[in-house]
Amino acid sequence: MKKIVIFILLFLIVSSVAVSSYNHKVIALKTIQYSTFKQIRKNVFVTPETTEKQKADLLNLLKKAEERIKNTFGSYTASPIIIASHNEVSRQKFSRKSYASAILLPFSQSEAYVTIGENGHNLDIISHELLHAEVFHRLGYFNQIFKVPVWFNEGVAMQVDFREKYKSLSANNSDIKKLWYGWQFFKGDGETLIYNYSSAKKEVELWLKNSKKEKLYSFLNKIKNGESFETLYHSGN
Numbered sequence: 521m522k523k524i525v526i527f528i529l530l531f532l533i534v535s536s537v538a539v540s541s542y543n544h545k546v547i548a549l550k551t552i553q554y555s556t557f558k559q560i561r562k563n564v565f566v567t568p569e570t571t572e573k574q575k576a577d578l579l580n581l582l583k584k585a586e587e588r589i590k591n592t593f594g595s596y597t598a599s600p601i602i603i604a605s606h607n608e609v610s611r612q613k614f615s616r617k618s619y620a621s622a623i624l625l626p627f628s629q630s631e632a633y634v635t636i637g638e639n640g641h642n643l644d645i646i647s648h649e650l651l652h653a654e655v656f657h658r659l660g661y662f663n664q665i666f667k668v669p670v671w672f673n674e675g676v677a678m679q680v681d682f683r684e685k686y687k688s689l690s691a692n693n694s695d696i697k698k699l700w701y702g703w704q705f706f707k708g709d710g711e712t713l714i715y716n717y718s719s720a721k722k723e724v725e726l727w728l729k730n731s732k733k734e735k736l737y738s739f740l741n742k743i744k745n746g747e748s749f750e751t752l753y754h755s756g757n
Contacts, residue, residue, distance in 0.1 A: 546625065548613045549633045552603055557610075564602045567610045578604055578641065585647040588680050589654060594733040598657035600650070604636040611637040620645045622652035624661055632656045647680040658740045668749055669700040671716070675724030676736065678717055686718045693723035727753070 548555070557565040560575050564582065582602065589596045600622070605611040608618065614633075615621050620640035623633040632653040636646065655676060656664050664673065675696075678686060696719035699705040705716055728735055742752055 545614055545623075549601070549603070549623065549625070552601065552614075557603065563599055565604070567605045567607070570604070570606065574606060574641075578636070581641060581643055581646050582650075584643055585650050585680075588643070588647045589651055592680055592732055593651075593654075593736050595737070596650070596654055598632065598650070598654040600632040600634045600653035600657075602634050602636065604641070606638050606641075608638060611635065620649045622649045622656070624656050624664065626661055644681045644683045648677045651677045651680050655740060658737060659744055663744055667743055669697070670702045670705040671696045671699045671720045672724060672749070672753070674705065674717060675720030675722075678721035679724060679728065679732070681721075685714055686721055688715060688718035693719050693726065696720050696723050 552565050553559065555565075556568050558568055558570070559565050561579060564579070566575060566578065570578075586596045603614050605614075611618065615623070615635040615637065617635070618637040618639045619642075620634065620636045623635065625631060625633070634646075634649045634653055636649075640646070640649075652673065655673060659668065696716065699716065705720075706713065708716075739752060743749055
């Protein structure tokens with residue numbers, strides 16, 4: 521009995537810390553315009569110490585990333601709030617990832633935040649996260665979280681992410697469809713994650729073959745309007 525009580529107390533403590541940390545980051549995101557971060561373009565915020573060259577480089581990367589998405593899928597309509605930093609201290613207020621992440625908030629129809637950390641100022645990485653924001657913009661929070669598997673979401677984002685390490689010849693696109701949830705897809709060491717991303721990329725690439733610009737957004741719109749992901753995906757629509 522004593523062990524059970526201790527376990528419950530530890531669980532509650534860990535849960536409370538996790539929720540507190542999440543809420544802190546949400547507040548930081550929602551109040552970015554009132555922080556010390558500087559706005560350099562609509563919805564683009566950087567740390568005060570960001571140099572003029574770093575600002576110019578960031579805006580150039582964002583432009584190229586949007587163009588890459590347009591060239592691949594035909595258009596880019598999302599307008600996520602971009603929060604970029606070049607140091608760990610500033611970045612940790614918003615995200616634990618030193619590269620980049622697209623953060624989707626509940627009770628938001630299409631509002632996304634893209635945080636770019638000290639290791640994330642890269643065209644492939646930014647293109648990947650902006651496409652996450654675009655998919656979210658078209659689906660909304662509920663549809664993306666509950667109706668679309670994580671492997672598909674990541675596989676789509678990988679279509680504009682050309683990093684060499686994700687071009688695995690051993691990727692297995694049949695197994696990847698078993699990883700519906702984030703806790704399944706993101707579980708494992710670095711090698712496993714690379715394998716999962718590579719497999720998701722390969723699977724979605726095959727699905728999109730010869731119809732990239734026409735297929736994806738129409739597919740997402742059908743899901744938003746109530747159709748089943750599984751039915752649509754396996755029918756090739």
